[in-house]
Amino acid sequence: MDNGLHSRSTCDAYLLTAVECCEISEAMMPSVTAIPYAILLLVFLFFYFIVYPFVEYIRDPKGLRKFPNMSLCSGMSYIPYMIFAHGGFRSMKLAELHKKYPILLTGPNTLSFGDARAIKDIYGHNTKCTKDSSYLVTAGTHFHLADVIDKPEHARKRKVLSSAYALKNLETWEYKVADKTERLIRHIDQVCTEPLAPGMARPDPKDLTLDYRAWTNLFTLDAIADIGLSERLGFLDTGNDRCIAQNKDGTTYEVNLREALYPTARKQSLILWNYDWYPIVNKLVNIIPFYGRMQKSSDNWDAIVWRRATERLKRYEAGEKLDDFFQALMEDKDGNPNNLEWGEIVAEVNIMMNAGSVTTAIAMTNVLYQLLKNPECLRKLRQEVDAVLEPDEIVAPYDKVKHLPYLRACLDESLRLFPPTSHGLPREVPPEGMYIMNEFIPGGTSVSMSALVAHRDEKVFPQADKYIPERWLGEEGKALQPYFIAFSAGARGCIGRNISYLEQTVLLASVVHRYEFALPHPGWQLKRLETMNLVLGKMPVKVWRRQLEEL
Template identity: 75%
Template sequence: MVTIPYALFLIIALFIFFVIYPSIQYFRDPKGLRKFPNMSWFSGVSHIPFIVLAHGGFRSKYLEELHKRYAVIRTGPNSLSYSDPRAIKDIYGHNTKCTKDGAYTATMGSHFHLADVVDKKDHARKRKVLSSAYALKNLESWEHKVADKTERLIAHLDKMCTAPLPKSQVIPDSKDLNVDYRAWTNFFTIDAIADIGLSERLGFLDSGNDICTAQRMDGSIYEIGFRDALYQNARKQSLLLWDYDWYPLLNKIADIIPFYRRMSEHSQNWDAVYLARAAKRLKRYQEGEKLDDFFQALMEDKNGSPNNLEWGEIVAEVSIMMNAGSVTTAIAMANVLYQLLKNPSVMNKLRKEIDSVLDKYEVVAPYDKVKHLPYLRACLDESLRLFPPTSHGLTRLVPQEGMAILDGYVSGGTSVSVSAYVAHRNENIFPQADKFIPERWLGEEGKALQPYFLAFSAGARGCIGRNISYLEQTVLLASVLHRYNFALPKPDWEMQRLETMNLILGEMPVKVWKRDVGGDDVWMDK
């Protein structure tokens, strides 16, 4: 009797499992998904095409091009991408029946945090605990922390100022491009969220780097770069996540390759970074310190009664706060200055609005003076529209009974999403969608666009830190535009972008010099 070698049997079994069976399922089409156009010819059978696309570095941009032809695209055997912003209400709205899908359980730690918890009741419980910390009224008590970080960034920019760029010159000397605005806005947001959330002064704006302490599970302490630990962890997930069932195994197998193994090491470092932050703050709490921060709201309700959360849940909430609270706002801060430098007429109009409410010698813009400036908010929102920091489609699971999305029925158990990058470039909602036009957000026309604005997601699962982000963006942008002029390396210089779980930016070198506000160089004597 002829026996088949074990290796050959394994190959045949894998071929049947990963190719033959999925192909049969594709043609059986039990969920009726074959009516939707495929992202690629193999997308209806396997997640591999989307994993390959993720390695290309900007999957949402690729989808946006495809969506110019198709309103709905099948991106995997069980996943659909929508381009029509009207689908936002169906998928993410307050009354949606959709829940977060397997992407969130595949990447969770020992405990869910607010951003990845799937169960709606558990999410409501968490949000109730945290809502007091993120409430709009708390912005008043936290503004001084944002002002402090603004002062520290300005202190650095003052040191880096060079001579004004001659009006006839558009390309600055390379030696004057001495500030990476992208890095420094990230130092700003990390320092800010550490202070707002944990009353900890990391001091990145003082040191000019992001080296911080980290704590291993055994309690030992070491030093690590905050941004490398965080960003590489997210990058690996963004490359391999898309087949949720196989992600845990694929994640481990990938570590055979040094490229992925280095990312895994950074992932462990990120765990150690936020564990150190949480442990340090817990010690202060146990010693009796009553501090006005996010951690205090985790430990006690507004009446001082203990919330009795498990330590794992507290650590998980600290991790997402340090992650989401620093990354997306920093991206937004760099993006808006970049867009303003690319559009000088918009910059001039915004500067006039800011200068009209700030005194000549005012260094840090008081939030009360600038929070209601309509053109300033319009510039922020237009930048968030054009390049949303979280650009990809946040996946949701259709309930088992199925539901209508737009005017079409989608079977239960299907993953659906709307990419913010794609939705924000829909010409029917946003004419001249590729252009930076803040005026579109003004007046009644601007209000009518808000339901299609996905930069902070939408509905009950929308970003709870939205108000803090706007506070930081508004104060910093008004302050630096009032005090400085900036120049990019050259007029046609382009920002480099890498889509991981967020739309991460490359370096942004700028020349900085002080403004001659009101015709007098008021800053020379300061």
């Protein structure tokens, strides 16, 4: 019996083992069969991303292979350009390459131009180029003036907004800029230190009491909110950029505005360049914390804009007639409703607050930095400004300083040397193709020219790497204007340039008249990070009052 039981148990055990083996084998089947699928996927990816681009590059259906590659694989892939973008200053790299090559192939269907003669062809008033698909894939539910592609639609939008940005409105809005200048000066007065000792070139670190970069940004944010929406953000009063954001469900929360604003363009600048893949890549990369944080910032920015727009709408619906940008969106100059969709209005508020604050703040910081690096230029500027302002004038009246030639030259030379928007604004060649710099470019090709690259063209701007305001004076200065694209050019040029010059002119004249400044040490350099704009790091300075009564 024992033997029988043993035999039976043994048989059962073998049977069980066999069954388990079958189950295990079945469980393993998916992984075994998955191997060919994985191989097929790898083969597909290899052919799609390597073999096919290489074949297309060799086949060269558009004839672009005749142009030098920006890097080894630029004619086959956009990855090299993305790598450049992650490097932090791609336009400077392009400027170096363009010293040798006037036209560069930066991607399978994109060309970068390095000769300033290309400006008229690509961006001029009569150009046949249109904004390319990058503006389409990054747009929200509604286009704003800066990203709309269709030319008739752009003309409609510009007509609606032209009254808001008209030169005559500068006189109306000057008091708002003067108010922000006075508030900034109030803060600077509080952080002034004793004069730098004669012969001293390096201030005591504890005397670096002003981050000029941060405070000019608070200035432009306060100014554009007031000019555009008649809203007082109060950043210059509190010394920070905390504000209320609002989700579309009505919930509100506090957030730092600049932390929400800047990463949005940073993310796009890193991953945008393959337009077909951008919508997918834009979502996939969010699993990486580096990009995920940028997306969160973008969501916060949208909530900040939504709050500003909805609060201003409440005031409009309550019957307030305010002389600002929002009013021009809602009604024409005769008071007739424009009947714009709400999404379009929000989109215009978005670009107004973004472009209307970021680039001007960068410009304000850049020009003072250049003047401190070039003290002889600062001396000449002070001489010009002091001649028209009284010693006790705190805020420079715009009428007194708007036509000062050297002041304007200092601003333009700073904008030339480091344009706030350094990224080459992409344009698409019409289907029939066109000539650019006497080279035929096939239809559908994306072309661009970085403002930084254009402004470093030695044939137009001798000693292009140096800060020389004098180049903008007189007839020689007028001759340079067609090659100055800090605000872009042609019909798509920046509509807000007059407001930017108003803010820059009043603030610079006011601060150089009232204060002396010193950088941390003579060799100190301002840090720059290129996104779509050329974003700046901190600029700590020592500041003290000038003795104007002795002048």
